[in-house]
Amino acid sequence: MSKSSGAPVKVLVLVKYVPDAQFPRHFDANNRLERAESILSELDEYAVEAALQISESHGGDKVSPVTVLTVGPEGAAAAVKKSLQMGAASGVHVLDDAIAGSDALSTSRVLEAAVRRLQPDLVVTGMSSTDAETGVLPSMVAARLGWPQLTLASEVTLSEDAGTLSVRRDEDAVSLTLSSPLPAVLSVTDQANEPRYPNFKSILGARKKPVETISLAELGLSADLVGAAGSAVSLLEAGDAPARAAGRVIVDDGSAGVALVDFLADRKLL
Numbered sequence: 001m002s003k004s005s006g007a008p009v010k011v012l013v014l015v016k017y018v019p020d021a022q023f024p025r026h027f028d029a030n031n032r033l034e035r036a037e038s039i040l041s042e043l044d045e046y047a048v049e050a051a052l053q054i055s056e057s058h059g060g061d062k063v064s065p066v067t068v069l070t071v072g073p074e075g076a077a078a079a080v081k082k083s084l085q086m087g088a089a090s091g092v093h094v095l096d097d098a099i100a101g102s103d104a105l106s107t108s109r110v111l112e113a114a115v116r117r118l119q120p121d122l123v124v125t126g127m128s129s130t131d132a133e134t135g136v137l138p139s140m141v142a143a144r145l146g147w148p149q150l151t152l153a154s155e156v157t158l159s160e161d162a163g164t165l166s167v168r169r170d171e172d173a174v175s176l177t178l179s180s181p182l183p184a185v186l187s188v189t190d191q192a193n194e195p196r197y198p199n200f201k202s203i204l205g206a207r208k209k210p211v212e213t214i215s216l217a218e219l220g221l222s223a224d225l226v227g228a229a230g231s232a233v234s235l236l237e238a239g240d241a242p243a244r245a246a247g248r249v250i251v252d253d254g255s256a257g258v259a260l261v262d263f264l265a266d267r268k269l270l
Contacts, residue, residue: 006058007162009182011051012120013068014111014141015044015083017076018131038075040082043126045195050188051124052087052196054158064162065089067118071099071110077211084206085198091211092118098216098223103231104132108140110226113219115145121162125187127152138187148180154191 018041051066058064068083070076071094080091094114102110115123123145128135142149153167165186166179198206216223224230250259264270 006064006158006160009054009058009064009122009158009162010120011054011064011066011122011124012115012118013044013047013051013066013083013088014123014125014137015048015068015070015079016041016129016131017070017072017079018129038078040079041126041130043128043130043190044079044083045086045126046188046190046192047124047126048083048086048088049193049195050153050156050186051122053193054122054124054156058158058162061087061089067092067120069111069114069118070094071107071114073100080211081206082198084209084211085203086196087202088209090209093211093213094215094219095213096216096223096226099226101227101231103233104134104136104140105232106226106230108137108144109230110216110219110221111137111141112144113221114214115141117214117219121182122158122165123147123183123185125185127187127189138185142185145183145185148184149187150178150180150184151187153178153186153188156186156188156192 017038019038048066048068055061055064055066066088067090068080068088069092070079072079074095076095077093080093084091092114094110099107099110123141125138125141129137138151139149150165150167150169152169154170155168157166158164159166162182164179164181165184166177167186169176169178170189170191216226228234248263250256250263261270
């Protein structure tokens with residue numbers, strides 16, 4: 001998007017704190033993923049970048065501020081921090097012990113309440129989280145809000161008057177161009193942009209940006225609407241993946257080619 005002086009637009013990005021894929025994943029005693037080594041979901045970085053580009057094309061953060069919202073335990077504040085370092089103007093952290101164990105359905109209920117409280121013109125998300133990988137939350141939030149949803153966008157354009165959002169969605173055989181008025185829910189793919197890398201100045205500046213922490217009570221939600229009580233899905237059992245078996249080594253003694261063909265044929269790979 002090019003710089004412009006378009007009409008103001010208030011953008012809210014939904015971000016998630018997920019286990020770092022570089023480390024093994026483990027479950028705690030409650031069958032929940034341990035999040036000791038966690039980061040901002042990589043796919044959410046594209047959502048933050050999309051929001052920042054929209055802001056910059058409509059007057060910048062003084063005119064069209066970008067706020068990031070996360071739901072999670074105390075450690076989830078790190079996802080907000082990274083987003084602020086990228087350039088978001090402020091953050092909101094929904095923090096409440098009762099939320100632990102929520103499925104996508106009950107999480108979308110919390111997000112809906114937070115969106116209604118913050119009253120943005122546009123909600124932006126990544127295409128999926130990198131832990132659960134359900135990809136359903138953008139649609140769930142849009143359905144609860146009763147807003148149009150433009151999902152899996154690989155290109156995003158907001159009109160000068162901030163009245164119409166247009167996107168390109170690339171599918172297997174065709175590309176679709178979709179548009180809707182605001183307010184709307186937008187999700188972007190990892191093809192939509194190249195997320196910026198925070199520089200030293202932006203990292204220092206992020207320390208001064210406001211982050212609001214709110215509870216379920218402040219959102220007008222009771223504890224029985226979230227967590228295990230408010231979830232439609234229950235986890236029966238979880239555990240670490242079994243160790244991988246050792247591979248077969250074929251020594252080339254002159255018949256390695258035949259042995260390799262036999263190996264592939266046995267597994268119906270030929």
